[in-house]
Amino acid sequence: MRTPEELIKAIVAEQGEIKDVFLTACGGSLVDLYPGYYFINAESETMHSHWLTAKELVVSPSKFLKKGALVILCSHGGNTGETVAAAKYAKECGAAVITMTHNPESICAQEEMNPIVYSWEDSTNEKDRPQGIVMRILNELMKMQEPSYTKYEAILDGLEKADGIVRAAVKKVQNRTWVFAEKYFEEPFLYIMGSGASYSQAYGFSICSLQEMQWMDCCYLHSGEYFHGPFECTDEDHLYILLMGTGAARVMDERALTFLEKYAKKYEVIDAKELGIDAIDESVNEYFCPMLFYAMSVAYRTGLQDKRRHPLDMRRYMGVVEY
């Protein structure tokens, strides 16, 4: 199997210039693709990026889904119906595909899918997990395609450092996650906020870690949008988790924090700066915050699982009934 770097070089050699990058999947895999989308949006002068659920790629396809487009997909189990259909459709349209999966026996791992089969062990390095792989692909692509791109080395350095930062942060928050679960395990509802590249993790924390794995009701909010409606719900009884990222978007998280400090009583701040993300160059570390926040969502949901006695792997519908 080719490395992500080999794969993107081969695709560019064959396809020529990439003009559009589509990042598409479902649920938790879709979450993992958002930082790459945000990165291309913010950095590229030659490529547009698109982030959407795999079904929508097929039912309402962009006319830029054609030769010159790169479609990056991800399906952990490798047989997600919508994702497989999106990959096939993208190929029919003339686009190049790269498909990440954890399952080497799956449809997504077939050679025609340009597969990257990733490992998913506790010991797996962050740069070898989907979020890291996407950054490796897109960093190479930016370097090949844009002579003015200056962040290549900083991203490579970030990819080397990310795993250590994440592991240290997981240790650091262990006790906090227990205390959080102890205080809030019976909470009927909470809001989770984030912005920038990390908005994806507010979404993923909500739909995967809590709604799916804990059957806990919650809602994701964009920290910037909080002030244009959702903040009217804030009071001393409502619970919030605020993901504070870095980079230019951080001002939105800081504004939300100031508001929560004044008007809320129950809120948990998960601050990438405090958790060591600054060891990565500040010109790019915002793109690595989502990796860190994903690990934090795992830590917090594990705390909740133990206190609530609700196994993370328990499902009543997914993989259990027909739908």
Next chain:
Amino acid sequence: MRTPEELIKAIVAEQGEIKDVFLTACGGSLVDLYPGYYFINAESETMHSHWLTAKELVVSPSKFLKKGALVILCSHGGNTGETVAAAKYAKECGAAVITMTHNPESICAQEEMNPIVYSWEDSTNEKDRPQGIVMRILNELMKMQEPSYTKYEAILDGLEKADGIVRAAVKKVQNRTWVFAEKYFEEPFLYIMGSGASYSQAYGFSICSLQEMQWMDCCYLHSGEYFHGPFECTDEDHLYILLMGTGAARVMDERALTFLEKYAKKYEVIDAKELGIDAIDESVNEYFCPMLFYAMSVAYRTGLQDKRRHPLDMRRYMGVVEY
């Protein structure tokens, strides 16, 4: 003041070809811009579209925000800080702007903003409200720029018919909104689902009509994503509102309905087909569903207001305290 049609013609005459359309605002105004974003994404072969909160446009600007870009903004009160800043920044970058506002005395109504001051009375026609204005602008732009564009007349026809459809639907659901409020006014939490162009109204229904105007906790979901996590919360105690649109995205809403019919007990279906959207040509009526759903959210929130005795205009923070 120039009409939307005159304005876009003047901009294209001055700027030449439009390559990127940015639709940006905050909160409820951002919601109104989504159908235009979705329309360009689905229909255009010459333009990319972008939809994002106004603050993010400024803190993390696309490199395509330059000459050749059109930025459409909206601020009901006309002085929203982030939106005004985004308009000014876009102009500095060389992009053309069009700014919609209801307030003729506001910053957004100043001549340099290329303003469209819209009326917002009960009698205001849908084509003269922000969602209608955006469709008028983009329909003209598509006609000017893409010789192969075939939906111009169908969109014009839809713009003529929309107001009548919406008014008839509002009458039709009056009793349903009372019954909904009677049954569910004490519900602690609900989920609101939609997809396609109408995903925006699941978002707006949640953050504006319920979180802001009723201080009711809720969460918006994409009907397609529902099956990749959030559906694990579904049971006979959870309340759902499902917005069923038209067009190719409808299959996702139908799948959600089938699931709710089987596993939920409390759900309200608001179906654009049943409410008359089919009077508009089926090649374009999906773009008009969000107008209809907005009117439905007003009808339902009014029912809730009356039963809950929570005035829609009551605020504890917005316009009341500093933040």
